[in-house]
Amino acid sequence: MERQRQERRFPRDEVGEIIDVAARLDELADGASAPGLTFDQLVRVASEVGISRHAVERAVSEARKRRSADEREALKRVRRRMRFVRHAMVYALVVSALLLIDVLNGGGWWFYYIAALWGAMLAIQGMRFLTRRRGPLEAAMLERER
Numbered sequence: 001m002e003r004q005r006q007e008r009r010f011p012r013d014e015v016g017e018i019i020d021v022a023a024r025l026d027e028l029a030d031g032a033s034a035p036g037l038t039f040d041q042l043v044r045v046a047s048e049v050g051i052s053r054h055a056v057e058r059a060v061s062e063a064r065k066r067r068s069a070d071e072r073e074a075l076k077r078v079r080r081r082m083r084f085v086r087h088a089m090v091y092a093l094v095v096s097a098l099l100l101i102d103v104l105n106g107g108g109w110w111f112y113y114i115a116a117l118w119g120a121m122l123a124i125q126g127m128r129f130l131t132r133r134r135g136p137l138e139a140a141m142l143e144r145e146r
Contacts, residue, residue, distance in 0.1 A: 023036075023037070042060075043056050073134075077134070077135075091119070095114070095115045095118070098114060
């Protein structure tokens with residue numbers, strides 16, 4: 001049994017996940033006041049499996065770049081969402097005011113044309129927001145598949 005455990009090989013992506021989970025469980029068990037590893041500890045752990053200090057330094061640099069890019073993308077998504085929400089709020093406010101003006105002036109068809117055309121543009125913007133790559137709809141569908 002012990003020999004079988006030693007010979008089993010794990011794919012690279014699974015190794016990272018296993019180590020991450022093990023480190024979190026270890027921190028919970030120890031009640032670590034400063035979670036995570038220092039750079040020197042990370043280098044020592046990596047050297048035990050044959051990874052050089054230089055490779056660790058490059059990996060840390062790449063991880064920081066990726067995190068920074070992810071944060072920029074997240075900011076873009078939030079800004080798009082806020083732009084859509086603002087557009088919907090302005091639409092509701094203006095269309096309500098136009099409806100009030102239409103009712104006070106005895107009615108007519110002009111109000112409906114404005115509301116319908118603007119509403120169609122808002123709907124297109126909403127569809128682009130919801131169905132774009134890495135949008136809310138895609139995220140919900142991916143979560144459901146997991």
